Amino acid sequence: MTKAEFLAILEKNLDGTATEAEQKLLDDFYRHQLAQSQQKWTFTEKERIRLEVFESLNRAIDEDVRQQRRARFARIWRVAASIAVVLAVGLGLYLARFASKEIQYLTIITHRGEQKTVTLPDGSRIWLNAESSITYPEEFTALETRNVQLKGEAFFEVARDEAKPFAIRSGDLITTVLGTSFNIRDYPEDQTIAVTVATGKVKIETAGDQHQQTESQLLVPGEQGLYNKQSASIAKMQVKLEKYLAWQGGTILLEGVSLKEATDILSRRYDAEFVFKNPALETCTIDGKFRNDKLENILENIRFLMGIEYRIGEGNKVIIDGESCH
Known part of the structure; x- marks a missing residue:
């Protein structure tokens, strides 16, 4: 019996439309050949549910019930329906657990004349300047790195987690930290992306592809990294922090x-x-x-x-x- 023939008879059996000969053929195949055939066949989720309903019926119904299947089909189908519901609920819970692992992202936007403070799932805080946006996942638990994306300007106070580095993508620059405070400015009209460090250490690097060599710099408090959008190069310098961080206050x-x-x-x-x-x-x-x-x-x-x-x-x-x- 081919897989298609088996599924066709299985469907008729569960729908109550199978003939006695088809029921007997299905029972014989189930008892003697199905296990061996299953090693070669691949079932979809729907097909697997139908098969599990059939197998549950065979385990739950004794030989006498199977022999009188046509006469007592209505009662048996209620049993099958109950089993199908249980299986469907179980499958639904499984899929729900699987779906919960899919990453959902949130985006916070500020308009001209507006500033906002955002607290991330890990406790990190972000002060978002006017005409800016920050995109981040609803939770970081399933991720190896706490990744966020910034457009515009923001001041970050990152909660320390040595097991999960915190990385900000702003244009073609990636800023990576473990736990520190710093400012990033990247407005579309700016010729540079400026990363200014208040506390801790910050690594900035270009987001080059496989054909480009990346460049990086390590910044400490009082230092600023400037990424030139035109030349894709990074410069580092000492700066007066108040000039670049005052807006946050x-x-x-x-x-x-x-x-x-x-x-x-x-x-x-x-x-x-x-x-x-x-x-x-x-x-x-x-x-x-x-x-x-x-x-x-x-x-x-x-x-x-x-x-x-x-x-x-x-x-x-x-x-x-x-x-x-x-």
Whole structure:
């Protein structure tokens, strides 16, 4: 008997439509040949369930019941249905356990003018800056590495777990730690990805493919790694931490940045649009420190420091004008 013939008769048997000759053929095959044939046949999950129902019936029903199967089919089918339910529930629980191992990911997004704090399943905390996103698994238990993906800027306080390194993918750069605190900035318009370390040690490396040689650097507190998106190279330098970490505490620190860079920062923080009527003003440099201040107050300070003029229009659109600083 072929597998197809066996399954066809098995289906008719369980449906109650098999003839006496087919029932006898199936019983004989089950008793004498099925075990040997099963070594060569491969069953689908549905076929295996039907076979288990049939085998359970044969174990549960004595010889007299089998001989009177047609006359008493209704009662036997209730038995078969009960067994099928038990098997289906068992299979469902098994599949549920298997499915639970599939990794589900969550994504947290901030818009312009918005910041959020996120606590990960391992207890790590992330301060997400404006216009950024972080993607992470619902749980890390089934993973060898705690992998997350960042777009934009975030400050991380990673819970230490030496058995499961924490890895952040930002563009073509991978940042790996065991437990430490650091900042990553990777906005689309930035020419570099900046990783600034506050505590512990951080490894950064390029995410090259099999045809590219990777480059890596080890960073310690007070150091910053800069990945150049154009050249795919990494540079390391000493930096003043406050300049790069102040935002996480609600402070806007502008030290020797151009007015264009300053307005880019302000546009994200306050969901504003800046327009320079005099483009020469964009390259003027500015220094200032502002903590949880209103946009109007910050613009007033810039006006006083640089002698510019500004006007806030509809939709939080800020027009910058004035004489060139050069």
